[in-house]
Amino acid sequence: MSWIRATLQPLAAVFVALALSGVLLAMLGADVGLAFGALLGGAFGDALAFENTLVRAVPLLLVGLGISCAFRCGIWNIGGEGQLYIGALAATVLSTRLLSDAPGWILLPLTLGSGALAGGLWGGIAAALKVGRGVSEVLSTILLNFIAVLGVAYAVQGPLQEFSNAYPQSDSFPEAARLALFPGTHRVHTGLIPALLLPGLLWMLMFRSAAGLRLRAVGLSPEAARYAGISPERETIRVLLLSGAFAGLAGAIEVSGVTGRLFENLSSGYGFTAIAVALLARLHPVGVIPAALFFAALASGSGAMQRVAGVPSVTVQVIEALVIFLSAGFALPRSER
């Protein structure tokens, strides 16, 4: 009954992480009950709170999917944040500068597609450095995060800055490049649809196709895979392109569906939280859905926690880190990857 274990262990990791952070908060003198109550209320308390949670779950889910397939291939892609920023940047260049007058039926797919392509190529830099020059993807993806974030900052203060030059942000997206909202909601955009379809597709790719088998074989043992005629180098390139494309798509959906323009601090760390999402999901594409919802709830409840109980919103990063530690140290022994 491995699926029971696969469900119970992440739940236990979440429970222990929440309990530990409760103890830490109590030691700081916070009212733990009030804080957790506010967290829950801010995430699910009313329709708008729940909409907020759903909207935040979309990027976490998409980046988490990309990270989980990279990890399955034994590639430590820590670069989700940078890939997301580059995806958002490409989508912005395309829809506010290059093709701003194009009709919606062509502009919207191109906007999202350019984000995925750019994110994939940004991941591809790490792949090229690893395969070509032997540079660990851990370091290159981290360094590329800094470069991407600063690149966006440069773009919105310079070449992409809005027409009036008043704020460091891009022009707003033309209506045709924006994802529609679901009728009757205030914030929930149609980017939710690919976010709910892609886990199933990725599951088919990873577990029901030869391509997925090759990726997982390299993750289990590169030497054995090479012996079986699989090139770990080629799989490294493929999985980093794929992984980056998921994050880039997340960035494009974020600017097209939520903010409607590009600015600095677009992501609030989605790329890093997505690592926790992937691990809590035990690198399973479908498990990423509840894991993304959990971390999205933490993120959208953290504001209420700060307002009501005075617990800083950054505290949820402590909970995130504890979940990663517990998932990696107790729920996910090395032998099972």
Add this chain to the structure above:
Amino acid sequence: MDGAMFAFALSVLRLSTPLGIAAMGELVAERAGVLNIGIEGMMLGGAFAAYAVATASGSVLLAICVAGLSGAILASVFAFFVLERRADPIVCGTALNIFALGATGTANRWLFPPDVVFQTAPQAMDLLPGVNAFAVLAIVLVIAVAYFLNSTRTGLEIRAVGERAEAAHSQGVPVMRLRWMSTLFGGLCAGLAGAALVLWISDSFVEGMTSGRGFIALSLVLFGGYRPLRIVAGALLFGGASALQFRLQALGVDLPYNLLLMTPYVLTLIVLALFAGRVRAPADLAKPFQS
């Protein structure tokens, strides 16, 4: 040397010092086979501890000690999961970095609410004109680590543990104890590097202020080929690049600010691309050990 050149050289020394200190700790940890990508977080923890203690007590020495201790405490969390639970070091290092961001952010907003008047930390003293205590510490550390790894019994044992933990174990070398000690030493150095950031380079704590210096230190170990003096040369190169960037800004060179800020990361990537492939890491690096 004229005044401007001297000021520039001092600035290079100042900006390379935290990189050199953190890299020496990482060097010892990696030589023992522990890949600690959590030094960024340990540096951040040290920086915050140094700021909090220095502003509260006014004692720079106490602040430095507590910063080193904080780095070591964070390293013990990392060591528990990686060494005892045999969890993946890259995942745990990432978790530690996120943990440090959240924990220092929480403590910072708790202890130093934004509406309270801005406090600056006292600065570490110059032992000679222009020669700061941290620079002396870094130089002593480099010499000590080089001597330790090359010429002491424990140093050689640590290198054996990093190369072939099984073989070292069968010779009676205490693998786990040496890996624990090396990891704690790495955390201690990262904490001290964080203290240098607050007590010498900046005078206050800003959330996320390490901004990748831990990862640059990690890269230095790699392209320094695990040799202390080459790592120092790398640290000076990066200190030089950062100093140059500030100098260009001060001179009003018309380059966008964000692109200038990008240079250390781009430079690190380029140097890694040039040298990383040729470096042979310790054979048992990042591999778990079970006796």
